Amino acid sequence: DTGVSQNPRHKITKRGQNVTFRCDPISEHNRLYWYRQTLGQGPEFLTYFQNEAQLEKSRLLSDRFSAERPKGSFSTLEIQRTEQGDSAMYLCASSFLDPWTQYFGPGTRLLVL
Amino acid sequence: DQQVKQNSPSLSVQEGRISILNCDYTNSMFDYFLWYKKYPAEGPTFLISISSIKDKNEDGRFTVFLNKSAKHLSLHIVPSQPGDSAVYFCAASDDNNDMRFGAGTRLTVKP
Numbered sequence: 001d002t003g004v005s006q007n008p009r010h011k012i013t014k015r016g017q018n019v020t021f022r023c024d025p026i027s028e029h030n031r032l033y034w035y036r037q038t039l040g041q042g043p044e045f046l047t048y049f050q051n052e053a054q055l056e057k058s059r060l061l062s063d064r065f066s067a068e069r070p071k072g073s074f075s076t077l078e079i080q081r082t083e084q085g086d087s088a089m090y091l092c093a094s095s096f097l098d099p100w101t102q103y104f105g106p107g108t109r110l111l112v113l
Numbered sequence: 114d115q116q117v118k119q120n121s122p123s124l125s126v127q128e129g130r131i132s133i134l135n136c137d138y139t140n141s142m143f144d145y146f147l148w149y150k151k152y153p154a155e156g157p158t159f160l161i162s163i164s165s166i167k168d169k170n171e172d173g174r175f176t177v178f179l180n181k182s183a184k185h186l187s188l189h190i191v192p193s194q195p196g197d198s199a200v201y202f203c204a205a206s207d208d209n210n211d212m213r214f215g216a217g218t219r220l221t222v223k224p
Binding site: 004040041042043044045048056058091093099100101102103104105106107 | 117119122145147149154155156157158159162202204206211212213214215216217
């Protein structure tokens with residue numbers, strides 16, 4: 001296993017379009033996290049899954065955002081009706097026994113024009 | 114709300130010397146603290162952590178110090194190496210599963 005992977009690595013879209021990102025965690029990791037990182041800031045927590053259950057969502061996750069982890073393995077993050085303020089790096093991380101030692105993917109950089 | 118703050122956006126040190134990266138937090142409920150390192154085009158990687166029941170944790174060249182009364186933690190790297198050049202994020206967590214990250218400090222270690 002080569003770690004957490006994210007696809008696509010880059011996405012350019014026009015305002016108002018929907019986008020979907022995928023995260024494949026390390027195979028035995030039952031916890032999966034989504035973060036957003038904007039320029040000059042650290043990652044901001046968006047949501048967290050334990051297996052297929054979405055256990056926590058940040059207030060940053062507006063109604064336009066939805067995340068799923070249908071079989072407790074990969075996860076998708078969808079943003080509907082994208083806005084320019086959604087432009088950011090979207091990071092996925094996974095962990096196993098220790099919720100704080102998280103392994104991050106390389107991120108998906110989103111640019112909304 | 115910035116519950117975790119790294120007030121120095123950048124730090125430059127000479128190879129072989131000590132690097133000290135600082136982090137302050139405001140939420141007294143935080144009980145677990147971590148440092149992550151990030152190279153360009155990669156996600157952050159876990160470096161070292163400390164629980165609130167300790168005031169020091171050491172792992173090779175890396176030591177994290179926690180001062181709970183001051184709500185301050187620091188990461189010491191000694192001796193610093195050029196390969197340590199990266200952005201370092203401080204993070205903190207309470208009993209919930211979300212971590213709060215600082216804005217990061219870019220460390221440059223000059224040969």
